[in-house]
Amino acid sequence: MSLRHAMLGLLADRPASGYDLMKRFETSLSNVWPATQSQVYGELGKLTKAGLLEVAAEGPRGRKEYAITDEGRAELRRWLTEAKPDPVRRSEVLLRVFFLNHLTPVEATAYLMGEAERAAGQHRVLEEVERNVDWGDDPLSVNGRLALEYGLRFMAMREEWARWAVEELGKTRK
Amino acid sequence: MSLRHAMLGLLADRPASGYDLMKRFETSLSNVWPATQSQVYGELGKLTKAGLLEVAAEGPRGRKEYAITDEGRAELRRWLTEAKPDPVRRSEVLLRVFFLNHLTPVEATAYLMGEAERAAGQHRVLEEVERNVDWGDDPLSVNGRLALEYGLRFMAMREEWARWAVEELGKTRK
């Protein structure tokens, strides 16, 4: 249940309405933890009832501005510092790899080459992001850069792996 | 909905009961696509009703052995070859990174060092697996090795990234 913590994290910087939060999710967190309206508004209600948030102000159009409470800040810190067990990662890509033998060698190779291409494409997208965002030295930018670098390295790794796997497949077939 | 495809993939090698399938999930697929009993048995029923599987034999203790049908094989191939959009990956690790500024620099560094350690630990676990599994040259072994190498590279990348991030954090603080 990390959605709530994402919301607490965003509100810890400054108060916001549900609408504001949605926009912040779309811009900064979309690649890390996407969220939909129904989730955000639902969770805002629950968090408020639980005392982790409060309605700090009401504005026009029924706007409710939510602010984090001390209790909310405590929960955020608790979450950030807690040791959590490695969550098992589901990977559709790897699942396909397991069953690659049900395709012809040519098809399997094509699939892996496609993977390499997809990773390379994503890598280019991230490089584009890197160029376009104006990296201030506010905390969110600093942390955002760390996350971006992770993505860059991840995509490079995926591409290299896929190309390696293609060669490997060629070898075993001989 | 990849669980069904995982099941089709396993049954494409040879027929099995729900119980057998569970064991196969636990051994070969646990790190890639974990599944619970309730899911497996439920899906078995749905897939049979949909005509992708059939009950090939019934045994003692109410055992039902399921086999993949031609239609099921076709669906498996379709899934393996279809081009799918990059699924958005949720990452709790990165989510935490985004909010690292709500911790003290010392705590944040400790968190990243912990990440590096966790990745290194997982890396060691995978190396252990590599040593212990007897890699035949049956298809599942070949593909399993590809998946394992992915894991190995992934963990190495995570560790390096975390160590890099620690240094980066040190720099900005100056």
Add this chain to the structure above:
DNA sequence: GCCCGACATGTCAACAGTGGAATGTAGGCT
């Protein structure tokens, strides 16, 4: 003065996945 687009909140149905519990049978060991 009016209309459009941005602002703003909310509900609902459906599905995937988790975890636990209930139930029962066959085979092997003592």
Add this chain to the structure above:
DNA sequence: AGCCTACATTCCACTGTTGACATGTCGGGC
């Protein structure tokens, strides 16, 4: 003969996530 373990299935309640839909209001430009 009795018991334990492995085999085997089914049901249920709950959480998280998605996507679609419904509803309404404020402010600026024409």
